[in-house]
Amino acid sequence: MNWQDEVKEDSFINEEIIENLLETHKKPTKEEFDKIIAKAHKHIRLELDEVAMLLNSSEQDRIDTIFKTAKEIKEEVYGHRVVLFAPLYIGNKCMNNCTYCGFKATNDTTIRKTLTLDELGEEVKALEDEGHKRLILVYGTHPDYTPEFMAETIRKVYETKSGKGEIRRVNINASPLDVEEFKVVKDAGIGTYQIFQESYHLETYKRVHPSGEKSKFKWRLFGLDRAMRAGIDDVGIGALFGLYDWKFEVMGLMQHVLHLEETFGVGPHTISFPRLNEANGAIKDPKYVVKDDDLKRIIAILRLAVPYTGLILTARETAELRKECMELGVSQIDAGTKIELQGYSKHKKEQDLRKEQFKIGDSRGLDEVMGELMTQGFIPSFCTACYRLGRTGEHFMEFSKPGFIHNFCTPNALLTLSEYLDDYASPETKKAGYSLVEKELKTINLGNAKDSILKKLESIKNGERDLYY
Template sequence: MKFTPEKYTIEDRPHEPFIDVHEIENFLERPRPSKERIDEIIRKSISKKRLSLPEVADLLNADDPSSVEQIKAGAMKLKEAVYGNRIVLFAPLYVGNKCINNCQYCGFRVSNKDAVRHTLNHDDLIQEVMALEDNGQKRLILVYGEHPMYDADFIADSVRTVYKVKRGNGEIRRVNINAAPLDHEGFKKVKEAGIGTYQIFQETYHPGIYKKFHPSGKKADYNNRLTSLDRAQDVKLDDVGIGALFGLYDWKFEVMALVRHTNHLEACYNIGPHTISFPRIKDALNVNLDQDYSVSDEDFTRLVAILRLAVPYTGLILTARENAALRKEVMRFGVSQIDGGTKIEIGAYAAAKADQHIDKEQFMINDDRSLNEVINELLDNDYLPSFCTACYRLGRTGEHFMEFSVPGFIKRFCSPNAILTLAEYLVDYAPEETAEKGWKVIEKNISELNGHANVPELRSRIEKIKAGERDLYF
């Protein structure tokens, strides 16, 4: 599906900056739209068409209570159409916190002399992965500080190590990366190691604000970071994630810029981001920032709903930075991936298993529930927890999520595969109470497939899982 680029003051060209601050601000100065205009935009989104920047600006400017509810309802309807009731689960694994940058909001910054610097060695990494596998995790994102030590060879080696770790029936089937921008050769190396998504967050898309918060280090180069994922596309690493750290600048500007970044990738490479992340600033060691641009829970919920409508096919990631109650609320309006059982201190997963305590972290998390507690709540709220990695391993990636472009994809592939991964979890890791809930949810979801999937074969594979087979998928 070819994306027709919008006409901007800055034309999209590979490796060239594309953010025009004045253009975005002008869009945001549009008057509050009518109810009819909002209806028109939501209908376009529900038909799974990408929204233009003026349309996104209209949603952002629709701040009266009735319009906000109208937008949330549209986002819920769109999410159901594109993703069904699945919520994909993952865990972050911090590999090292050495850093040469001085980001003013981060506990890892080079000027923070109280930060305890540590990098997992080969054996440490194996211990962390085994602890994660013992909890039932199948999908990880490896996180690295920005330091010369964490180059492409180091990242690729750690990815290969993670994939080799097998613990009983446990294994990690997808490793995503959050690390510094690489050059072409670097992106090629990590792609060859079999990574999933490579995430690079711009933090803030406003050049002036960016300079304020990134005074030194390689990360101080705004344009290099802004266009870094273009290099990934050049070497066919087309599975990339973008994000902004909300609270550094006006949240409406950042939402517009995330959509503009999406437009840039689609215009230049015909492939948008696989995921968009929208973490809010949280307390960190020796960090004391002003609250000029803090994002309220109400506005945070709005921005998630608007992002869902703006980019129907893109995965939206919500992390344990947010508390459990807010995560439950926001999932209704567009989130498709969450982490569970999260620990962000270096070495914390293995330490927890050994009943040790580590308290040095990049920032504070607000949902410290175990993976099973998160799964329990998902089941109670009629979600289908999923650890599925089938599409990536079968090559069902590319221009957009296939469920966006292929009718019936969810019920033929996504829901059955989610069911199979949940069945694995229930057999291998779930306490009795969770297992009882989980099998009921599986039966309910099978009954709703309505002939769209090979239900007899699905049931046959579930029985194979109960008998000991693993990693079955459609």
């Protein structure tokens, strides 16, 4: 395959439009701001000019309004549930030379490894023994990591069981493929395929990706188009904040959302907003460091801009900051995260950046994270019902956009939480969890559905598993 022949489309990232909108709407009026907030409350996706106005609304009273609205929208669309997952690194060999990454090809101090299938099985068992049900597999860019290899590892994860544990959804974070290669991966039963553009600003992209396949801006930019043409209708986008101006990158993410909606009738299933962290041999430009307060604005503005899309906050951030950000519209987080190869099975506690892509900020175990979420009033969820019942892509949005997905999210979250409480939780978490389940049941007003939920909860107590709506 010659990648130049594969990418004949014009880039959908229009830097001139982004810069003009940010400049033109530098000082939005109160009337303009209030109108955008009212539109967001209707769960209508915002336009580029409206997002630019929110990005330029730096007055504290407006920021407070954005934060409050983000919290309300998230609860209206998804309820109190927060989905949990764990990242699992399969291999860190890489042919790219991304300046910010500990895995870059020229970094000769990085200790390289690819998991064997047996080693992968041990990692999966360790994760299942903690209670995980959802994983995202992460691969470097290397000839060893073919679509066939990825498919083999996906099948290995699904077939590996430990006690009552099983993985019910495998997502992927890997290099872009061509359409036929994406089909190979899809046939193995993946959930969401993530490709982060890292930076939507072309000159910055070229600067931080000097060589390797990842240096090809358009090949990566249109990667998820090829995934969707291959039949993968749940895709995840993201930018690495700290490489360029954060307002520009939010606008780039929005242009990506618009492109997918206009081309395929459905936008991304998830949006991620990781910040640049310390990494072995990495270069960091202090000019574009994103402050904690600005990260909060990014999250909240994205929630207003795309109310029906999942927002992922990762363990790159500290436990304290993650706790603060949860109120701003986050719908997915990782927990019990270890990013060293074999980190789960060997119970690695301290990070060795020679073996890892970047420094993580929240190394707490799954049980501790779940306990904190519940004290905040969130329902930790391992639900995979939508994926397994075909509520993906356009079908998911049919439920999500009008807010109907809430009717599935809360019951399914309570069912998977109850599984966890019975099978894995510490006494403290179990106590908090059952109290939360009882409290949430009182708020459910779905007619006969409530009786069905109570019956399923009773079945779980009697040993049945994997019950969902």
